[in-house]
Amino acid sequence: MDFEFTEEQRIFREAIKNFAENEIGPLVEEAEETEVYPVEIIPKAGKLGFLCVRYPEKYGAAGTDKLTENIYIEELMRVCSGIGSGLLVQSSLGTSMILEHGTEEQKQEYLVPAIKGERISAFGLTEPNAGSDAASIQTTAVKDGDHYVINGRKIFITNGSIADYICVAAYTDKSKGSKGGVSILIVDKGTPGYSVTRKLKKVGNRSADTAELLFEDCRVPQDKLVGEEGKGFPYLIATLKSGRISYGGRCIGVARAALDASIRYAGERVQFGKPIKDFQVTKFKLARMAMEIEAARWLTYRASWLFDQGKDCMKEASMVKLYASEVAQRVTSEAMQIHGGYGYIMEYPVQRHWRDARLLTITEGTSEIQQIVIARELGV
Ligand SMILES: Cc1cc2nc3c(=O)[nH]c(=O)nc-3n(C[C@H](O)[C@H](O)[C@H](O)COP(=O)(O)OP(=O)(O)OC[C@H]3O[C@@H](n4cnc5c(N)ncnc54)[C@H](O)[C@@H]3O)c2cc1C
Known part of the structure; x- marks a missing residue:
């Protein structure tokens, strides 16, 4: 067992940290305020090889393993969860089924430009x-x-x-149920019948773009079908398993941002004649926050390792999603408490985390669904 990062992972971590701090950092305030995604970050990330990092080099990606992908995600989310989410959908759900099951033509038309950040x-x-x-x-x-004619919302x-x-x-065939009746289709922007009905305002992740879409007699040629007709659900389950492990990096990134802000603030804020970090209760809070982040990180790394070895990791993937997301709740909540009233004021970033x-x-x-999956994997 080797708990050290490789030289390559260390260099990659430094590079993505610099990119997130220097290129994403300056965009955060305005994007969060206006709730408009700064789309210019996507081609910038693509040019530097920071999109779809785990995808093969032959399509122009970095070809990393899952563990390195999680190192990348943590650094990204530490700076901005909203902007990071847009980059991560580009690097997973929006493209992974084309990578795994698409035709070579679909890969050239959709995957390669997505990796470059051009689509x-x-x-x-x-x-x-x-x-x-x-x-x-x-x-x-x-x-x-x-053609296929799509209708739905x-x-x-x-x-x-x-x-x-x-x-x-x-559904391409409802009579076959979800296991054999759902398919995945690619729909281009501008296709008649496909429209964005509204953008949604959110409590958090405000810089991420979130929308409601409508498909009304939307005709797409049959060569836009991804993989085999009716296999959409099994494709989805595989994609979601990988995505749950990625939530480790996402949650740790947000929690770490809150911990770092809390350590800084606890050193600056003076009450009763001393920095609040000198109160034992604050030290204990910070210690527990750091411990929980560390535990979530190692759960994530182990699940990533299992994934990289091609081993079964359905249970571990759900454990990562469940545990790391709950750690992020506890850590960010304690971070608010440490910040006192200032934590509740928008000028301090801790409210965003x-x-x-x-x-x-x-x-x-x-979390409820993750527990159902874990219990099922335990045979109960
Ligand atoms: C900001 C944002 C971005 C998103 N991005 C995407 C995206 O890009 N693409 C996409 O397809 N989707 C996206 N989603 C959707 C997201 O994955 C769903 O919100 C999520 O799967 C939960 O579904 P729901 O909101 O309909 O909640 P529901 O399924 O209605 O759940 C409501 C509550 O009931 C509980 N519940 C439901 N079933 C059970 C059960 N069997 N046992 C116990 N409890 C149960 C849930 O745990 C939850 O607490 C996004 C959502 C948000 C908010």
């Missing part, structure tokens, strides 16, 4: 009446000659209003 991607599964129960989606894609779609294309989950963290137990499978 923005999104992924649409969730609907107004179908969230955790993804099998109950109502969107359909009916074959009509050499998608909600909460990250990158939804800025995407150049979206991978959409729809607290609001951003709140999302993490909800998206890509709620």
